Amino acid sequence: MPHTHPLNQEVTLSVIKTACSNCNLRELCLPFGLSLEELEKLDDLVSTRRRIKRGDHLYRAGEAFDAIYAIRSGFFKTDVLLEDGRDQVTGFQMAGELLGLDGISTEHHTCNAIALEDSEICAIPFSRLEGLSREIHTLQHHFHKVMSREIVRDHGVMMLLGTMRAEERLAAFLLNLSQRFTARGFSHAEFYLRMTREEIGSYLGLKLETVSRAFSRFQEEGHIAVQQKHIRILNVNGLKALMNHRA
Amino acid sequence: MPHTHPLNQEVTLSVIKTACSNCNLRELCLPFGLSLEELEKLDDLVSTRRRIKRGDHLYRAGEAFDAIYAIRSGFFKTDVLLEDGRDQVTGFQMAGELLGLDGISTEHHTCNAIALEDSEICAIPFSRLEGLSREIHTLQHHFHKVMSREIVRDHGVMMLLGTMRAEERLAAFLLNLSQRFTARGFSHAEFYLRMTREEIGSYLGLKLETVSRAFSRFQEEGHIAVQQKHIRILNVNGLKALMNHRA
């Protein structure tokens, strides 16, 4: 039962042979630290790449879980929907990051993963990953680190939501994006936001108007230049100072 | 009340031989689903139990990580301290739950774990756990589920902090505690809070005054009876209704 997915259109869903061993994200992604020989075993496992168009779901809350996904290119958000209609964005994910870890617990996905731009993902059948990580110690350990890192990241968001004010949250958000873009070889000072003000607000526990106002304020004060989704960071230290503003 | 705790240890840190195989928490804890034979192997690994007195740290942020901890009895909080002095409680943990998963990522603990009452923990050397879980498929899978569950839990807290108002947060908190006490065989309707209003507030992103007022309000409306740390839930459905109050 390698990979049965309910979607039927071959337009949005094309399957391509891919290989971790020549993926330039391998040092950011699951293959980190593996030997060539080990990489080849991982290649067997990560055999399907899929394209997800902007706006499409990679998976939905409630669906059966059988694979985790590595983002090969593109940009995603995950969100959780409450019965009463409220929802919250729980994260934004970019190339090299893993999606779907939340599904291991109940064997069902607990959130929706939606592409914010046309993207490509590698599907990693989870039980085969467990099998391989029983064989390859390095892979096992790295996978544990990735899961743990997700927990630490979540604690950071809790911190942000629990103790920071609007401008601090947004400053932290921008600095975090900047740092992740840098790690992927992009400019640390200039990038396009893939998400709307409303999605940023949802993630940060703020309303879109508040996000917009904070952007404007940052611009007035010369910390950044904003034009719609185009962001230039003019004063990193200014933003950092904003973050640690209060005692 | 079913809950009594041993108050008079003369040593804060004593080491006792223990065994998962006759621990009554085994179905809530790491041993879940293991055969007798497998349990014995786990026993070899989980060889040290430690007492932690109320107020003492199990570990501190920054310390080297080499083990995770299962709570055998007692109650803990974890908190994160920011450079500027702000801190936030990131969780409350009770018997059968694991502490320290955040440390795997960087090999250093990223938060403080503090006992809220005299407690006993089992130390589980992490590299040996990885070793054993390469051998025992069931253990490996269960451990992955536990980590994933932690991620899901954190998403729930993010939801709470990002979208809920004060009374909704507190209602969710009480229902969550009640449910976890129930799972451990205690009353679902009556329990003692181990933490202060300030700690609850920190966890829920509220000030202690707001927590106190919400408790009073719940009492006025007949949902609960509060007297200091003693809580009785009089109307579970009332609390549930409070949680889904807004669209």
Added chain:
DNA sequence: ATTTTCGGTTGACATGGATCAAGCGAACGC
């Protein structure tokens, strides 16, 4: 037993961010 400290409650007031509302430019469908 007395004093001190700590945690909790309650009231009065302040404020950051939500809400409501209007308008505008960019992107998109036709």
Added chain:
DNA sequence: GCGTTCGCTTGATCCATGTCAACCGAAAAT
């Protein structure tokens, strides 16, 4: 190319929660 929609900005006002302060009882210290 034109109209519609969507995302964004900005202003005015409101309100939930924070802040400040007083007080109280329980527990701890002396």
